[in-house]
Amino acid sequence: MKHTSGIKAGIAACAAGAVLGLSAAASADDAIVNNIRDRSIAYAVSGGHWGFYQTADGKAECPDGINDVGPRETFKALFPDDGTKRSVVDTQLAREAAIWSPEERTYDFPYHYAGGKVGLGLNLDGKVGPNDFTTPDGEKGIDNQLFRALGCLRWLRGPDGIGYHFSDIYMREFNYNRGLIELTNVDSLADDPDVDVTIYRGRDDLMADATGAKIMPGGTQRIDYKFGQKFITHLKGKIVAGVLTTEPVKEMYWPFAWFGGNPGAQHILDMRLRLKLTQEQANGFIAGYENIEEWYYGLARGRSTHHLAYGSVSAPGVYKAIHELADAYPDASGKNTAISMAWGTDLTQVFLQKKPQEVAGDVPVASKTERAGDRR
Amino acid sequence: MRSRSLCARSLYVSVVGLAAGFGLAGCTDTSSHHVAKSPGVAAVASYSGTPARVRRMTQSEYTNTISYVFGSDLTIGEPFAPLPRTDGLLASGASSAGMTAGEFQQLQRSASAIASQVVDKGNLGDRTSPRRDFLVPCKPQAVEGPDDACAAKFIRQTGRLLFRHALPDAMVTELTNNAHKGAADLKDFYAGLATVIEGMLLDPGVLLITDTTEADPARPGHLRLTSYALASRLSFFLWDAAPDDELLKAAESGALYTKKGRTAAVDRMLASPRLEAGVRAFFDDMFGFEEFAVTAKDPKTYPMITGQTLLDSREQTLRTVVDHLITRHGDYRDLFLTRNTFISPTLAPVYGVPSTTGWSAYEFPADAHRAGILSQISFLALHSHPARSSATKRGKALRELLLCQKVPPPPPNVDFSAVENPDPTLRTARERLTRHSVNPVCAGCHKITDPIGLALETFDGAGRYRETEKGAKLDTSGSLDGKTFASSEGLGQALHDHPQLGSCLVRRLYSFGTGGPLSNSDTPAVEALSAAFAKSGYRVPDLLRMIALSDAFAEVVEMPPAPVKTAAAGLEQVAK
Numbered sequence: 001m002k003h004t005s006g007i008k009a010g011i012a013a014c015a016a017g018a019v020l021g022l023s024a025a026a027s028a029d030d031a032i033v034n035n036i037r038d039r040s041i042a043y044a045v046s047g048g049h050w051g052f053y054q055t056a057d058g059k060a061e062c063p064d065g066i067n068d069v070g071p072r073e074t075f076k077a078l079f080p081d082d083g084t085k086r087s088v089v090d091t092q093l094a095r096e097a098a099i100w101s102p103e104e105r106t107y108d109f110p111y112h113y114a115g116g117k118v119g120l121g122l123n124l125d126g127k128v129g130p131n132d133f134t135t136p137d138g139e140k141g142i143d144n145q146l147f148r149a150l151g152c153l154r155w156l157r158g159p160d161g162i163g164y165h166f167s168d169i170y171m172r173e174f175n176y177n178r179g180l181i182e183l184t185n186v187d188s189l190a191d192d193p194d195v196d197v198t199i200y201r202g203r204d205d206l207m208a209d210a211t212g213a214k215i216m217p218g219g220t221q222r223i224d225y226k227f228g229q230k231f232i233t234h235l236k237g238k239i240v241a242g243v244l245t246t247e248p249v250k251e252m253y254w255p256f257a258w259f260g261g262n263p264g265a266q267h268i269l270d271m272r273l274r275l276k277l278t279q280e281q282a283n284g285f286i287a288g289y290e291n292i293e294e295w296y297y298g299l300a301r302g303r304s305t306h307h308l309a310y311g312s313v314s315a316p317g318v319y320k321a322i323h324e325l326a327d328a329y330p331d332a333s334g335k336n337t338a339i340s341m342a343w344g345t346d347l348t349q350v351f352l353q354k355k356p357q358e359v360a361g362d363v364p365v366a367s368k369t370e371r372a373g374d375r376r
Numbered sequence: 377m378r379s380r381s382l383c384a385r386s387l388y389v390s391v392v393g394l395a396a397g398f399g400l401a402g403c404t405d406t407s408s409h410h411v412a413k414s415p416g417v418a419a420v421a422s423y424s425g426t427p428a429r430v431r432r433m434t435q436s437e438y439t440n441t442i443s444y445v446f447g448s449d450l451t452i453g454e455p456f457a458p459l460p461r462t463d464g465l466l467a468s469g470a471s472s473a474g475m476t477a478g479e480f481q482q483l484q485r486s487a488s489a490i491a492s493q494v495v496d497k498g499n500l501g502d503r504t505s506p507r508r509d510f511l512v513p514c515k516p517q518a519v520e521g522p523d524d525a526c527a528a529k530f531i532r533q534t535g536r537l538l539f540r541h542a543l544p545d546a547m548v549t550e551l552t553n554n555a556h557k558g559a560a561d562l563k564d565f566y567a568g569l570a571t572v573i574e575g576m577l578l579d580p581g582v583l584l585i586t587d588t589t590e591a592d593p594a595r596p597g598h599l600r601l602t603s604y605a606l607a608s609r610l611s612f613f614l615w616d617a618a619p620d621d622e623l624l625k626a627a628e629s630g631a632l633y634t635k636k637g638r639t640a641a642v643d644r645m646l647a648s649p650r651l652e653a654g655v656r657a658f659f660d661d662m663f664g665f666e667e668f669a670v671t672a673k674d675p676k677t678y679p680m681i682t683g684q685t686l687l688d689s690r691e692q693t694l695r696t697v698v699d700h701l702i703t704r705h706g707d708y709r710d711l712f713l714t715r716n717t718f719i720s721p722t723l724a725p726v727y728g729v730p731s732t733t734g735w736s737a738y739e740f741p742a743d744a745h746r747a748g749i750l751s752q753i754s755f756l757a758l759h760s761h762p763a764r765s766s767a768t769k770r771g772k773a774l775r776e777l778l779l780c781q782k783v784p785p786p787p788p789n790v791d792f793s794a795v796e797n798p799d800p801t802l803r804t805a806r807e808r809l810t811r812h813s814v815n816p817v818c819a820g821c822h823k824i825t826d827p828i829g830l831a832l833e834t835f836d837g838a839g840r841y842r843e844t845e846k847g848a849k850l851d852t853s854g855s856l857d858g859k860t861f862a863s864s865e866g867l868g869q870a871l872h873d874h875p876q877l878g879s880c881l882v883r884r885l886y887s888f889g890t891g892g893p894l895s896n897s898d899t900p901a902v903e904a905l906s907a908a909f910a911k912s913g914y915r916v917p918d919l920l921r922m923i924a925l926s927d928a929f930a931e932v933v934e935m936p937p938a939p940v941k942t943a944a945a946g947l948e949q950v951a952k
Contacts, residue, residue: 030844030845031840032840208682210673210680210685211679216680218724218728219721219724220731220732351729
């Protein structure tokens with residue numbers, strides 16, 4: 001079956017790609033590229049999409065079809081134009097309230113989950129369960145129930161879904177999205193059993209290349225020590241065949257600014273990275289679990305109803321779906337509070353200007369290093 | 377609204393165009409009665425003068441002058457058309473440039489815009505400053521009408537700076553009357569003043585830099601520049617702008633004709649921050665950087681080269697020049713070896729180095745293969761094709777721009793197929809050019825350019841470092857006028873040691889300073905200056921000082937008289 005990946009580089013496919021070692025390497029046009037300095041190399045986010053597997057016609061992953069019931073459709077169904085006099089409070093405002101105070105049991109419109117067996121992401125629990133996906137390259141046990149919940153929303157399907165379309169743009173244009181990943185103690189980008197990985201938030205614009213379509217490697221980023229402390233996270237990792245895989249950390253915040261560029265974050269539990277590395281790019285997944293209530297209110301805050309309407313996204317429907325598919329971090333009652341996810345991220349090599357800035361309080365401090373416990 | 381008389385003066389420019397230098401009478405005296413000395417530098421004898429010329433102001437001279445007179449925050453525009461490169465310099469082309477009606481229209485628009493800004497009353501909402509409050513040295517009695525006393529004060533003060541000499545009373549009166557009429561007609565003192573400002577900015581006396589002359593009392597029968605003309609020559613040479621008030625005062629007092637006074641004036645100018653503008657203008661011209669205006673790279677081949685990258689590469693080299701030659705007082709020849717430079721965020725990806733926000737000083741590591749301005753993006757990218765490097769262009773540029781040599785253009789029937797559509801088995805430029813040069817018609821020129829340019833093949837058409845081309849190891853060995861080398865660093869050293877490197881700079885600087893291309897009469901002065909430059913350790917500020925203080929800089933040499941054309945003579949020529 002012909003398929004296209006929801007992200008630009010499926011990790012499973014990465015391993016087969018050529019990888020570059022620590023020493024300077026010649027690119028396709030012979031220019032010498034060596035971006036490793038003092039056994040360190042860093043990358044800045046230059047694009048990103050949810051790690052959703054996608055085929056051209058969608059039939060494989062969405063056998064029940066693409067969701068086409070959004071705010072407009074539900075409103076029309078609930079309040080048909082039949083001459084009944086209704087107040088704004090009982091109609092529009094009631095629907096807005098339903099977004100902010102959703103009740104999963106009351107949503108009764110069709111909502112299609114992604115199905116099939118193929119998906120993208122990582123095996124978070126080390127197990128192969130009945131609801132897990134298998135990557136196009138055969139890796140089993142992929143935990144990505146967020147894909148099951150959202151994978152058939154037109155809004156998030158590429159290339160035309162409005163959420164998909166603006167994702168790369170927002171990653172590039174909003175500096176609050178400037179996630180940075182630095183690898184230190186690197187002996188080889190091809191194979192290294194022990195590397196240190198640190199996540200930061202950067203402060204500077206990215207530079208588009210002469211085509212205007214891509215981000216140029218080789219830029220420099222200052223680290224946001226002042227307002228970005230919560231993003232600073234340390235991980236341990238290893239590089240095998242040019243692919244970095246980290247151990248999980250208990251939690252981390254990943255810069256995620258959406259509507260209007262307002263600062264935000266994905267709060268990812270049991271988070272780990274898997275990235276294909278080159279001297280100029282890193283592509284792959286940030287994966288873990290997200291608290292479903294936090295995630296949902298991030299959705300509500302970041303997208304207005306009319307934006308959701310463009311992609312036929314019913315927020316109460318999404319709320320119901322993620323509650324049904326949550327697969328980790330059970331509460332005292334046994335109900336899962338978090339959902340497995342994978343965020344596909346594209347990063348471009350940058351140099352880091354790590355010298356603390358002159359701003360008072362703009363200095364690095366110790367950050368979270370606690371490893372993930374078995375709380376699933 | 378401009379005054380009729382000013383319109384007439386201005387239109388003169390568009391109608392008659394700007395002629396080449398005037399032939400003026402007299403020979404120069406070879407006696408050295410004004411000897412210039414720099415500390416530790418041998419005296420430069422005066423062997424000759426220069427022809428008196430009329431030349432058009434260059435764009436940068438105009439911009440700098442307006443900025444210094446009215447403020448650097450004015451929007452000036454770029455009303456001047458490109459100049460023809462003459463004897464290696466655009467500045468020399470200014471002495472033989474004409475002006476089209478279209479260009480004059482551009483100048484008029486610029487002048488009008490500048491005048492409006494000068495008398496701007498300011499607007500807080502638009503964040504424009506009330507320039508009239510500090511550029512006009514007095515307040516009119518009433519804004520709604522003329523104030524001749526205030527207008528005259530402004531005209532006398534500002535006109536002196538624009539025309540580069542004190543305005544005759546008759547001219548002040550004429551311009552004041554124009555301001556009066558404008559203010560009365562427009563019921564606005566400042567609007568009336570603006571018409572005069574616009575007229576002055578279009579006046580040939582402002583736009584043309586004229587070497588006015590007078591009898592030289594030290595050399596009976598010969599001419600020298602008037603003190604105002606000498607002040608202008610000094611100022612446009614060292615500052616790329618019109619003289620300031622202090623220099624005009626020195627001219628008015630006659631101090632520029634005394635050794636002490638002229639030395640003091642030149643030393644003050646060399647110590648001024650304005651010197652940087654002069655040095656930048658000269659090297660921008662000498663290095664042919666106007667070509668950046670028409671240079672673009674194929675974005676698919678060189679995606680890292682944006683328009684800003686090219687702008688910054690020009691700026692990088694000029695910053696390097698100023699830092700090395702002026703700030704560090706370095707040896708000019710070391711400009712082709714130094715690893716000290718400046719980096720901007722757009723240049724850093726091409727060099728593969730970190731940067732900071734804005735410009736920052738940077739020293740390339742010893743193993744970075746970046747030494748001297750030949751290895752900077754400006755030289756490498758400017759003298760390449762849009763999608764590939766060019767050993768020939770680089771070699772030609774080195775010889776013509778830096779050694780003042782002339783490389784003949786290719787013959788009209790040359791077959792470029794060997795390099796334009798090369799045999800795919802030929803992977804490197806050396807292989808392609810070797811095949812191309814099999815043709816003896818081509819070989820003659822390529823043998824003087826390619827052995828130089830091939831040493832720079834370790835930099836692609838964008839200026840990125842490489843060691844292979846299409847996977848084939850690059851051979852960067854070559855030779856420059858008998859000196860062999862194995863790498864781009866070796867080429868830099870060979871250029872550093874080349875006997876013509878220093879004398880070429882002297883030739884160009886002397887032309888730049890005296891406003892026109894060199895002639896045979898300049899040879900003695902250039903040779904003497906070249907020797908003194910070498911003795912100074914190739915220090916450019918010392919060279920600037922020597923040129924500015926040399927007798928030849930102020931003295932006028934006659935051009936040979938033009939043959940008298942009579943009807944009889946014409947017939948005689950035809951008969952012959």
